[in-house]
């Protein structure tokens with residue numbers, strides 16, 4: 030039995046919940062019990078997503094916090110979300126388990142159990158028991174997705190964090206191929222490509238268990254990516270859903286890009302605009318990555334909750350909402366202007382001009398200088414040149 034009195038404790042408050050854990054020097058996986066204050070926004074958004082999901086399901090939901098750490102997710106989910114049944118908090122570290130129990134007691138909560146298993150083993154032993162599975166590991170979630178696919182029940186919610194963004198964004202190509210069986214490409218929209226690679230890998234992995242995904246919300250924030258996936262069951266549905274897997278072909282010379290759905294589809298080799306060789310990224314998810322209806326409900330739900338990151342999360346959720354019906358990939362104004370050797374016109378003017386030309390045009394949470402539009406690259410270049418000369 031570990032004696033908590035041996036540790037100098039730090040106390041923090043998030044939402045309506047108080048948590049204690051051993052004080053540490055800096056955030057790292059070497060901390061005796063892991064707690065990262067920079068993830069509060071992630072946890073606050075999770076509170077809204079799980080509450081929205083619970084209301085949509087209109088029943089009690091049982092939750093699995095698979096990588097508990099201090100237990101902050103599981104404890105907050107039970108403490109701050111209505112309609113929660115049993116919460117299971119799992120962690121491979123016994124010390125983490127001690128603090129998870131301590132934090133359950135600190136918040137006077139019942140109907141929470143603490144477990145000490147390898148994450149995959151825990152899911153395999155509890156097939157079909159959870160309405161929500163939250164995967165928040167160190168680094169990549171990839172090794173745990175098979176067990177999540179095996180365990181997930183129909184009409185459930187799968188939440189996935191990935192902190193190995195350098196692999197997903199293509200800074201290092203091999204780790205992405207190894208972990209996600211997908212080729213990344215480090216373009217100006219690589220964070221979106223990364224999220225699509227992660228979603229595509231989830232879809233392909235779950236399809237082995239005749240389950241498919243609908244992406245409800247996805248965001249790339251600071252050092253991590255996070256997906257909220259609705260899981261449905263059925264082989265026909267899975268076949269249908271996999272039609273969203275495909276490739277992005279990119280020209281680094283003129284910034285042209287195109288998306289082609291299909292795993293074994295033919296992909297163009299050369300750029301139709303300038304004749305340069307195209308670079309391919311994928312397989313990845315080319316379906317929706319933001320669900321307008323779900324995100325609108327989350328924004329409404331934020332009025333009912335006390336969340337420290339309220340302003341920041343509303344900014345992020347509204348940005349995700351705005352981009353929800355836009356095409357895959359975005360253009361980076363500075364990259365295009367650099368290639369044209371002109372200075373960048375004001376962003377508002379660019380948006381107005383693209384719309385005046387009859388195209389859709391929206392901002393994106395992925396980048397403050399990103400444009401999501403159905404206008405082709407040459408049209409955008411002409412608009413930028415015209416605006417710059419005025």
Ligand SMILES: C[S@@+](CC[C@H](N)C(=O)[O-])C[C@H]1O[C@@H](n2cnc3c(N)ncnc32)[C@H](O)[C@@H]1O
Pocket residue numbers: 062063064065068072095096097098099100101102119120121122125146147148149165166167
């Ligand atoms: C990133 S931390 C979890 C953070 C926590 N969810 C939060 O929001 O603060 C990852 C945790 O996973 C645990 N862990 C590492 N490998 C594991 C495995 N194979 N199975 C279960 N837990 C594991 C670590 O002990 C650590 O507490």
Ligand SMILES: [Zn+2]
Pocket residue numbers: 280281282283284285300301302303304305
């Ligand atoms: Zn080109």
